[in-house]
Amino acid sequence: MPIRTALAVLTATTALVLTGLWVGNNVNMLPLGASSNASTYDDLFKVLFSIGTVLFLGIVILLVYSLFRFRRRSGDVSDGLAIEGNLPLEIVWTAIPAVVVLFVGLYSYDIYERMGGMATLNDHMAMDHGAMQQVSVKEGDSAGRVWGGIGVAGIDAAPAGPVLPVEVTAMQFAFIFHYPGSDITSGELHVPAGQQVELRMEARDVIHAFWVPQFRLKQDVIPGQPTVLSFTATRAGTYPIICAELCGPYHGGMRSNVVVHEPDAYDNWLQQNTPNRTTT
Amino acid sequence: MTLANPSDFDGNLQPQGWLRYLSFSLDHKVIGLQYLVCGFIFYLIGGALAGVIRTELISPISDFVSRETYNEVLTLHGTVMIFLWIVPVVNGAFGNYLIPFYVGARDMAFPRLNAVAFWLIPPAGILLISSYFIAGAAAQSGWTAYPPLSLTTPAAGQVVWILSVLLLGGSSIFGGINFIATILKLRRPGLKLMMLPMYCWAMLGTSILVVLSTPVLAGTLILLSFDIIAHTGFFNPTMGGNVVVYQHLFWFYSHPAVYIMVLPAFGLVSEILPIHARKPLFGYTTMVYSIMAIVFLGLIVWAHHMFTSGTPPWMRLFFTIATSFIAVPTGIKFFNWLATLWGGKIALNSAMLFSCAFIVNFVFGGITGVALAQVPFDIHVHDTYFVVGHFHYIVYGGTVFVIFGSLYHWHPKFTGRLLNEDLGRLHFLLTFVGFNLCFAPQHWLGLNGMPRRVAEYDPAFTTLNQVSSVGALLMAISTLPLLINVVVTAINGKEAGDNPWNALTSEWLTSSPPPVENWHGEAPLVTEPYGYGQHPEEKA
Numbered sequence: 001m002p003i004r005t006a007l008a009v010l011t012a013t014t015a016l017v018l019t020g021l022w023v024g025n026n027v028n029m030l031p032l033g034a035s036s037n038a039s040t041y042d043d044l045f046k047v048l049f050s051i052g053t054v055l056f057l058g059i060v061i062l063l064v065y066s067l068f069r070f071r072r073r074s075g076d077v078s079d080g081l082a083i084e085g086n087l088p089l090e091i092v093w094t095a096i097p098a099v100v101v102l103f104v105g106l107y108s109y110d111i112y113e114r115m116g117g118m119a120t121l122n123d124h125m126a127m128d129h130g131a132m133q134q135v136s137v138k139e140g141d142s143a144g145r146v147w148g149g150i151g152v153a154g155i156d157a158a159p160a161g162p163v164l165p166v167e168v169t170a171m172q173f174a175f176i177f178h179y180p181g182s183d184i185t186s187g188e189l190h191v192p193a194g195q196q197v198e199l200r201m202e203a204r205d206v207i208h209a210f211w212v213p214q215f216r217l218k219q220d221v222i223p224g225q226p227t228v229l230s231f232t233a234t235r236a237g238t239y240p241i242i243c244a245e246l247c248g249p250y251h252g253g254m255r256s257n258v259v260v261h262e263p264d265a266y267d268n269w270l271q272q273n274t275p276n277r278t279t280t
Numbered sequence: 281m282t283l284a285n286p287s288d289f290d291g292n293l294q295p296q297g298w299l300r301y302l303s304f305s306l307d308h309k310v311i312g313l314q315y316l317v318c319g320f321i322f323y324l325i326g327g328a329l330a331g332v333i334r335t336e337l338i339s340p341i342s343d344f345v346s347r348e349t350y351n352e353v354l355t356l357h358g359t360v361m362i363f364l365w366i367v368p369v370v371n372g373a374f375g376n377y378l379i380p381f382y383v384g385a386r387d388m389a390f391p392r393l394n395a396v397a398f399w400l401i402p403p404a405g406i407l408l409i410s411s412y413f414i415a416g417a418a419a420q421s422g423w424t425a426y427p428p429l430s431l432t433t434p435a436a437g438q439v440v441w442i443l444s445v446l447l448l449g450g451s452s453i454f455g456g457i458n459f460i461a462t463i464l465k466l467r468r469p470g471l472k473l474m475m476l477p478m479y480c481w482a483m484l485g486t487s488i489l490v491v492l493s494t495p496v497l498a499g500t501l502i503l504l505s506f507d508i509i510a511h512t513g514f515f516n517p518t519m520g521g522n523v524v525v526y527q528h529l530f531w532f533y534s535h536p537a538v539y540i541m542v543l544p545a546f547g548l549v550s551e552i553l554p555i556h557a558r559k560p561l562f563g564y565t566t567m568v569y570s571i572m573a574i575v576f577l578g579l580i581v582w583a584h585h586m587f588t589s590g591t592p593p594w595m596r597l598f599f600t601i602a603t604s605f606i607a608v609p610t611g612i613k614f615f616n617w618l619a620t621l622w623g624g625k626i627a628l629n630s631a632m633l634f635s636c637a638f639i640v641n642f643v644f645g646g647i648t649g650v651a652l653a654q655v656p657f658d659i660h661v662h663d664t665y666f667v668v669g670h671f672h673y674i675v676y677g678g679t680v681f682v683i684f685g686s687l688y689h690w691h692p693k694f695t696g697r698l699l700n701e702d703l704g705r706l707h708f709l710l711t712f713v714g715f716n717l718c719f720a721p722q723h724w725l726g727l728n729g730m731p732r733r734v735a736e737y738d739p740a741f742t743t744l745n746q747v748s749s750v751g752a753l754l755m756a757i758s759t760l761p762l763l764i765n766v767v768v769t770a771i772n773g774k775e776a777g778d779n780p781w782n783a784l785t786s787e788w789l790t791s792s793p794p795p796v797e798n799w800h801g802e803a804p805l806v807t808e809p810y811g812y813g814q815h816p817e818e819k820a
Contacts, residue, residue: 029724029727041656041657044656044657045657056647059640070557070621070623070625070626072558076625079812080558080623081624082811085565086562089619090612093611094612096611098608101608105604108654108655108657117596117656117659207523213727217660220589222590223523224521225523227590244663246421247429248351248432251351252347252735
């Protein structure tokens with residue numbers, strides 16, 4: 001390869017990579033982040049966005065350049081070069097996607113572990129029972145198996161401390177939140193910032209999904225199979241809870257809010273809303 | 281062994297002229313065009329349904345159709361586009377027309393089975409659409425028909441939907457068996473597997489997927505219909521059924537279905553690019569292995585549709601890795617196509633415009649696809665408009681663009697006349713702009729909080745939804761130049777001659793349109809279907 005061509009290719013590749021990095025870091029495609037998980041997610045997004053931009057622009061530029069440079073001049077009826085393949089080249093472009101997906105896979109595995117995705121759900125539920133004394137999880141169904149979700153115990157997960165359990169019941173077309181510790185039932189989810197919350201979810205009729213875009217988390221809520229979703233909210237505010245699984249005619253209207261309070265404000269809310277007759 | 285002798289029927293029992301397209305013809309070319317025209321009619325119906333969806337989404341409140349109707353419309357849109365347009369056309373239409381030529385045969389291995397496979401489609405389609413007109417009866421649970429929702433929505437429509445999909449699945453299996461038999465058993469003497477045009481390999485791989493996975497869908501839907509009609513409890517949680525099992529079984533077919541829709545498109549593009557770039561297909565052998573790798577990997581990635589369902593952590597991890605690795609054989613194919621263009625003599629006609637736009641669209645959809653394969657990424661955007669944008673880039677930006685490109689490429693073979701290039705370029709421009717305007721903004725919508733399958737949304741998303749709807753309108757308009765083109769060309773189109781592209785693949789080595797038994801005399805032995813630039817002295 002002549003030196004000038006090599007230099008041109010090198011310059012173009014560098015420019016492309018820099019463009020990709022710039023786009024990944026400066027073009028904001030995501031909503032506000034409000035959970036400890038969101039910043040981790042946004043890091044992954046930036047990496048994927050950068051790599052995606054480099055690959056997409058690279059291929060499109062190469063394609064458009066070829067279409068322009070190798071266009072057929074009028075009157076030319078000859079064929080192009082009889083090149084049927086090139087083993088080194090093909091090894092290179094087998095290796096490029098292989099290395100990229102391997103890197104992306106390992107990186108996202110790391111992110112997933114930090115989110116708590118690899119926590120063994122049922123072990124952790126058993127441990128939890130001890131920690132939280134007589135908190136009833138599912139009407140005496142303490143042996144009930146959790147089928148899926150994101151558990152507590154991520155590396156990034158919030159400061160060690162008590163976990164706030166909330167029972168979530170989804171039905172056509174509403175979410176109901178029950179706080180077993182204080183016997184509050186609410187149509188909105190209220191949580192303190194900085195404390196880990198564990199949602200134990202079950203659906204009454206069809207499949208629903210619990211999604212808070214600002215938390216970057218989603219979990220299906222399934223009839224007959226409890227699922228769990230843990231998160232730590234980091235920013236006070238009110239965010240939408242959206243049902244993300246088609247659940248019937250009013251699916252689009254199945255929304256609620258999660259209100260993230262500062263810890264003091266949360267205690268106030270808790271006291272104001274705890275039923276007076278809390279003798280059990 | 282006489283596998284096929286359609287001439288007896290064509291000569292005596294079959295109607296001649298255009299009427300044969302409405303008959304139980306055994307000629308693979310007639311059946312191919314039957315698939316094509318029938319599929320296009322359903323494309324227009326599915327497009328009209330998409331128009332209803334995009335009209336509803338112009339405003340953030342549910343105000344155009346009732347909520348039940350909206351769910352019926354989105355269910356029918358998905359089902360019609362997948363089972364009645366893309367799968368039948370990209371497999372049935374081009375497969376039936378081209379495969380016998382490529383293997384040097386006079387027809388498919390089982391002509392009667394072939395005709396039966398086609399004639400299952402119109403009744404299944406009419407059945408599906410008619411359920412909509414029976415008030416409140418069309419299926420409302422999405423093309424995925426997840427229980428328990430599909431057990432609680434109006435039963436009649438859901439059962440009709442199941443019946444229709446079973447018929448279409450049956451048609452697909454018949455077609456798959458026929459393609460495998462034709463490619464493996466009906467090759468003319470001397471034609472080795474590694475001499476076959478790439479579309480044969482694509483159809484072989486696709487047909488393997490069809491035969492392995494479609495029966496699973498059929499079985500699943502039969503169990504679902506038992507739950508609805510006979511009140512069994514396979515998928516009914518109140519009777520101890522398991523709803524996640526349905527999802528596993530459903531996606532065991534429906535993920536390979538994506539490859540059933542895109543692999544044939546990969547094959548068609550591999551035929552179009554070398555001819556119009558005047559170069560051999562780059563890396564034939566790796567292209568073949570890539571197809572087979574995609575077939576294998578395509579069978580073991582289904583649970584990436586279920587990352588937010590009840591799936592254990594190890595399963596999420598396995599499916600992330602398997603899914604990501606599909607990018608490797610797919611990447612090889614795209615780099616090989618770019619290398620095919622490099623150094624060629626490229627004629628940028630309508631067929632090439634659509635094929636090259638396919639590369640752009642599919643790379644975009646492939647990149648978002650690798651992102652979606654990552655569990656932590658997917659957990660945020662699963663079941664949102666991000667996914668809607670992603671898969672339309674694959675099945676529309678990928679396959680439908682290739683179908684249009686193929687139409688411009690093979691129309692002279694079908695009819696002996698070249699489609700008008702100016703109308704073709706207009707068709708391309710409208711489709712390309714409309715498509716990107718419609719689906720690119722949906723990625724942002726999904727990332728920022730708009731779930732899919734909703735008739736109402738956060739008013740903050742209004743502007744981008746309107747942009748998307750304008751794109752959909754352009755896509756609707758884009759069918760007009762195509763329809764006008766086909767009609768105008770039929771009346772006084774430019775005569776194509778037998779081989780207007782100066783191509784080397786065997787379908788061009790006979791008259792256009794071809795005779796009933798494909799060849800005037802013996803079928804030619806094409807050992808180098810992509811031998812461009814090798815024998816310059818032989819060129820006229």
